[in-house]
Amino acid sequence: MPELSEITTLGRTVETPASPEAAVIDVVPNPQQGTLFAARFVAPEFTSLCPVTGQPDFGHLVIDYAPDASLIESKSLKLFLTSFRNHGAFHEDCTVGIGRRLAEAAKPLWLRIGGYWYPRGGIPIDVFWQTGAPPEGLWLPDQGVPPYRGRG
Amino acid sequence: MPELSEITTLGRTVETPASPEAAVIDVVPNPQQGTLFAARFVAPEFTSLCPVTGQPDFGHLVIDYAPDASLIESKSLKLFLTSFRNHGAFHEDCTVGIGRRLAEAAKPLWLRIGGYWYPRGGIPIDVFWQTGAPPEGLWLPDQGVPPYRGRG
Amino acid sequence: MPELSEITTLGRTVETPASPEAAVIDVVPNPQQGTLFAARFVAPEFTSLCPVTGQPDFGHLVIDYAPDASLIESKSLKLFLTSFRNHGAFHEDCTVGIGRRLAEAAKPLWLRIGGYWYPRGGIPIDVFWQTGAPPEGLWLPDQGVPPYRGRG
Amino acid sequence: MPELSEITTLGRTVETPASPEAAVIDVVPNPQQGTLFAARFVAPEFTSLCPVTGQPDFGHLVIDYAPDASLIESKSLKLFLTSFRNHGAFHEDCTVGIGRRLAEAAKPLWLRIGGYWYPRGGIPIDVFWQTGAPPEGLWLPDQGVPPYRGRG
Amino acid sequence: MPELSEITTLGRTVETPASPEAAVIDVVPNPQQGTLFAARFVAPEFTSLCPVTGQPDFGHLVIDYAPDASLIESKSLKLFLTSFRNHGAFHEDCTVGIGRRLAEAAKPLWLRIGGYWYPRGGIPIDVFWQTGAPPEGLWLPDQGVPPYRGRG
Amino acid sequence: MPELSEITTLGRTVETPASPEAAVIDVVPNPQQGTLFAARFVAPEFTSLCPVTGQPDFGHLVIDYAPDASLIESKSLKLFLTSFRNHGAFHEDCTVGIGRRLAEAAKPLWLRIGGYWYPRGGIPIDVFWQTGAPPEGLWLPDQGVPPYRGRG
Amino acid sequence: MPELSEITTLGRTVETPASPEAAVIDVVPNPQQGTLFAARFVAPEFTSLCPVTGQPDFGHLVIDYAPDASLIESKSLKLFLTSFRNHGAFHEDCTVGIGRRLAEAAKPLWLRIGGYWYPRGGIPIDVFWQTGAPPEGLWLPDQGVPPYRGRG
Amino acid sequence: MPELSEITTLGRTVETPASPEAAVIDVVPNPQQGTLFAARFVAPEFTSLCPVTGQPDFGHLVIDYAPDASLIESKSLKLFLTSFRNHGAFHEDCTVGIGRRLAEAAKPLWLRIGGYWYPRGGIPIDVFWQTGAPPEGLWLPDQGVPPYRGRG
Amino acid sequence: MPELSEITTLGRTVETPASPEAAVIDVVPNPQQGTLFAARFVAPEFTSLCPVTGQPDFGHLVIDYAPDASLIESKSLKLFLTSFRNHGAFHEDCTVGIGRRLAEAAKPLWLRIGGYWYPRGGIPIDVFWQTGAPPEGLWLPDQGVPPYRGRG
Amino acid sequence: MPELSEITTLGRTVETPASPEAAVIDVVPNPQQGTLFAARFVAPEFTSLCPVTGQPDFGHLVIDYAPDASLIESKSLKLFLTSFRNHGAFHEDCTVGIGRRLAEAAKPLWLRIGGYWYPRGGIPIDVFWQTGAPPEGLWLPDQGVPPYRGRG
Numbered sequence A, B, C, D, E, F, G, H, I, J: 001m002p003e004l005s006e007i008t009t010l011g012r013t014v015e016t017p018a019s020p021e022a023a024v025i026d027v028v029p030n031p032q033q034g035t036l037f038a039a040r041f042v043a044p045e046f047t048s049l050c051p052v053t054g055q056p057d058f059g060h061l062v063i064d065y066a067p068d069a070s071l072i073e074s075k076s077l078k079l080f081l082t083s084f085r086n087h088g089a090f091h092e093d094c095t096v097g098i099g100r101r102l103a104e105a106a107k108p109l110w111l112r113i114g115g116y117w118y119p120r121g122g123i124p125i126d127v128f129w130q131t132g133a134p135p136e137g138l139w140l141p142d143q144g145v146p147p148y149r150g151r152g
């Protein structure tokens, strides 16, 4: 279980990591360990690069998880997400990859991520991944992001 | 003033015109001539071609006008709009051009058109044209098309 | 000024008039005569017939007026609107015509009507008429009917 | 200018007045007197009786005013509005009458009231009254009550 | 089962408790004991302090429960929630902790709490906890809080 | 099974019952008996009294049921609900009590009621009750009442 | 399985049937027979008569079905629905009856109908019927009609 | 498993295919193969022709799938959808047919398509098809397209 | 004109001021001085105390201004607003007072504030103040806060 | 007036400019020169850096203008906006500066820009600038971006 003294970013001024690989996802001890509950992060300020054209991509990410011993520390999460600013990846790969990194760092009972990407060629892509079926008895509302609708 | 007997499409099966130039915009006598009022058409089923790439463009058009002697006949309006299906034009030109054609055909006291185009490169264009300031005393609600907002 | 004893429908069981011409629009004395205010009726249950095809048309009507000596009695208004059920008229004519009949009956300081018709051929028509510019100092919110948007 | 010691309801348990006539509308000194601003009350919990049938009517009231020496005290406003629970009045009369009573009590620079009534016979009535044109330089947003729309 | 005479706040003027620990959550006898139903409280007026920075946090709380012998008395609930005004706690801990306190006080058949927190660093946290799977046959709508969406 | 001749209110002018106990809930024969379906009533015009303070409470009620031999007659339902106007009851008790009375009167295969009450002390209460799990094969949409959200 | 040559209305000018009994519901061969899918019709232009008062009723109908050998032909559906214009029936009976007629005509694997009726006496009725539990593996979104909410 | 070198459209200027049959649906290797997740495409820019009248039809398509070895390449998807511009097909057939073509090309673990068509004769059709029940443990939000509602 | 070196809070860890009087509103030089434009702050995280009961009040504040030589520095604005947490004031006074303090500090060409308060006794208050009529040529959208609507 | 041959980006693969200064804003001849109309660009995919902390900022930009001899070419607009990705500027400065650059490049009759920035410290900033009062007779709808509202 992580110690508060090991947190790398909370309450400090920290540089944005140069790449997702360089980013550290901090966790803090879960004060409600042993209780089954879900936490949700919404990150509407996300951008990465298209791996083919190098042009910026924009996405709206929603992450749900059921913590075990650790909580994901939100400032390090923000820095981790910011580290994709100069990183190239396909939407499907990027979304699932972020979910995997968070799951590895926090070792939750369960985790899912929804990536809602801005349209390209008039067609947006949404990506939905979870580590498996949610635990029995976990309460988990829909992510509720409105679907793309074009104009009118 | 047009006669009902001159209407080219109402109540008949008519081919889609091959081009905007070939289309005829029918008008019918305005049974309320002398009364200042506005009529609005909403056309969410509009598509044309990009003059540079030849790819389809999609738009949502809203047309408001104050009739004088003639009303725009809605079936011929639909056929006129359908005639852009294989026609190439920039968004700005296409929108203003449709407005001009309708104004020439119906000779209204006043007319405006809003063209709300689907995003290209992540950025949609809206175009707003009117024949001039609306007549005094004309009641004219906003067109109320929601702005583009991306995702989230 | 009308007398309450002259009201033809209020508090009685009354047949739907056979036609708009046969309908009587009752008015009641305005208990706030001399005060400039507006009243709004919203009638989402309106249907008439297409004068060309005989098929039913559906509309959503919103009527605003500034009463003078008389208020429009709402039960007779409902019967008047119901009398269009078997009546054929173009959307533009029907909307403006209803506005005119109400203005003749109630002799208001000012009146307007918005007719928001269901789509035909994928294109709805809205019609906006008023007796003239609204009186100075009259407070009058937008009618706020959402524009047609197709699907998506 | 009223004194705080004259307030009849604030901070006390008070009976609902038996009728609108019996209700006292308290005012408090305006701590920003000399400053032109607007205050808005929204009262979605309003009910009165139909003067013809005795059946309950329901309304949603929005009141805007520009205070002069006095503010309308909100607890006494609530009791005043509650006093209509067993009172019969037509929608138009009731709305304008409430506006007048408040204007008499608070002697504001300007006041308006919007009454948004629940449908009867499928048709709701809205009533809009103001004491006159708003003062120059007063900022006053729309009341923004969504219009009735039936179903669908 | 609690007696009405034991209620500490209802119908009295009571000071806000100095801390969550000092707050008393009153319950009242459930007049429908033996009937399986759910009650929901929505508390959009909630604020606490960040345990690290001492800055205020804001949350929107929704609590659902299936009462057994007791109902949660809503005035004491309000005072309990108000007692967090000067209390520092992480979002996850605070939300689950409130749920636990209420469950201890009311001993319901089942209870859940959703905490919807305002964004920090551009990212809000939502927390979802329940005492276990809902009882069979309990009817329980979604909490329906719209997800955070940033701008646009 | 009830006879149409036994209906007490339909097509007649009837006084509002003095209390819920005095109200008669009429039923009519179900012309589709033997078919499993659901009917929903929405009653946004409901008010009762707080049993402690005597102040008016307001609620929005939604009732779903699967009829057996009888349909609930809607005019008597309206009169029954109106009879709470001078009746004092806690929100939880009032909501469940109305559901029980309707279930006793109509003896449906199944019934549920949702009571969505206006906020008191900044916190609204919603109450959800059903007679049991819905019958297999019954189609039953969400009641879809938007949650309270305060301001902003 | 029906032949295209047997279709009675498609591509022809056809009179509105005088009654629901006189209406013919055409079906066309299902080009995807053997594939389990759902089709939905939304009919916001529906009106019938109250069997007691003869006054018009308005409804918004949504029909979902899983076709077997036949598809419901939409022009004949429209004519069938139009045939209720002069037909009297209770809301519950009318909705379920339309569902039954369609199920008899198209012999689908499964069908449901939602009838969302305009308010009478301030209370609307919704009716939900299906032929049985939906087939395993059929994908079927909610009908998503917003609930009635009165005003405010 | 497809090779990137086999992709026919990505990063090239490519003509719109003359027909759906002529279109090639490219796939790319799934970098997250072995992970169960869903991807969603939303295509609000879709148009085809009515097979009977030759008039344009418009639809809003939403496609969800769980990739196996391949991802659907979005530029070729766009070209495939564009190829329906001069293609005639019934709504039900067209929607299910697109789903089938995509399933054949990408050989996903599972796929579904929702086709939300613009109204014809006042009645829109929605079509819902999936290859079977979704895999256990796949997370799949509703498509959330708002239902058609006519006007008002 | 202020110097950046005089800013008291930006880029530093600063205590919340003990009272509004103790708070310092920092300004920064306007890099676009001489250009007429508007800036808007939205502060949904605002709370103060009722001056009579000492209970917490919650408000949603929107501030628009046209800067002259100075911009309002947003971190000091946040601290200023936070300083009302333990301050008692009536809604009208509090809203106008905040506007005045900001106008004194930033000496803008023009400023307005909208205070949208949570309901008390079922009735919310909104307060609208501006320093005068907006400068000619300033572009200023509505604040667009939805009105209170109770439930349903 | 620009020549099409001078356009630097349209129909070519072009690198993102390294800075706003390095970006070229292309214009194309206005085919409707002499006609007063407005065009709107919406750019929800915008990001820059905070000049103090270096952290990313996100904004949603809406640009309206009345073209004279030139139209702003949308691909070069996109590249110009993308060039802010590694550029630091305050929200107020950045928004007005973009507006000025576009006005210099296109020399329109009139131009305005709205910048709607994501919240920092819980408070978003919106910035509104125009080159002056809009030309008489120009039709210009509201930009209609919904205000920030926090949670709930």
Ligand SMILES: [Ca+2]
Pocket (backbone or CB within 6 Å): A119, A120, A121, A122, A123, B119, B120, B121, B122
């Ligand atoms: Ca695009």
Ligand SMILES: [Ca+2]
Pocket (backbone or CB within 6 Å): A119, A120, A121, A122, A123, B119, B120, B121, B122, B123
């Ligand atoms: Ca795009």
Ligand SMILES: [Ca+2]
Pocket (backbone or CB within 6 Å): A044, B149, B150, B151, B152, E149, E150, E151, E152, J044
């Ligand atoms: Ca967004």
Ligand SMILES: [Ca+2]
Pocket (backbone or CB within 6 Å): C119, C120, C121, C122, C123, H119, H120, H121, H122, H123
């Ligand atoms: Ca149509």
Ligand SMILES: [Ca+2]
Pocket (backbone or CB within 6 Å): A149, A150, A151, A152, B044, C149, C150, C151, C152, H044
């Ligand atoms: Ca659309």
Ligand SMILES: [Ca+2]
Pocket (backbone or CB within 6 Å): D119, D120, D121, D122, D123, G119, G120, G121, G122
């Ligand atoms: Ca009614």
Ligand SMILES: [Ca+2]
Pocket (backbone or CB within 6 Å): none
């Ligand atoms: Ca406006």
Ligand SMILES: [Ca+2]
Pocket (backbone or CB within 6 Å): E119, E120, E121, E122, E123, J118, J119, J120, J121, J122, J123
């Ligand atoms: Ca933030």
Ligand SMILES: [Ca+2]
Pocket (backbone or CB within 6 Å): none
């Ligand atoms: Ca759902």
Ligand SMILES: [Ca+2]
Pocket (backbone or CB within 6 Å): D119, D120, D121, D122, D123, G119, G120, G121, G122, G123
């Ligand atoms: Ca009604």
Ligand SMILES: [Ca+2]
Pocket (backbone or CB within 6 Å): C044, D149, D150, D151, D152, G044, H149, H150, H151, H152
């Ligand atoms: Ca409708």
Ligand SMILES: [Ca+2]
Pocket (backbone or CB within 6 Å): F119, F120, F121, F122, F123, I119, I120, I121, I122
């Ligand atoms: Ca309250």
Ligand SMILES: [Ca+2]
Pocket (backbone or CB within 6 Å): F118, F119, F120, F121, F122, F123, I119, I120, I121, I122, I123
């Ligand atoms: Ca309240």
Ligand SMILES: [Ca+2]
Pocket (backbone or CB within 6 Å): D044, F044, G149, G150, G151, G152, I149, I150, I151, I152
């Ligand atoms: Ca309401």
Ligand SMILES: [Ca+2]
Pocket (backbone or CB within 6 Å): E118, E119, E120, E121, E122, E123, J119, J120, J121, J122, J123
């Ligand atoms: Ca924040």
Ligand SMILES: [Ca+2]
Pocket (backbone or CB within 6 Å): E044, F149, F150, F151, F152, I044, J149, J150, J151, J152
């Ligand atoms: Ca809020």
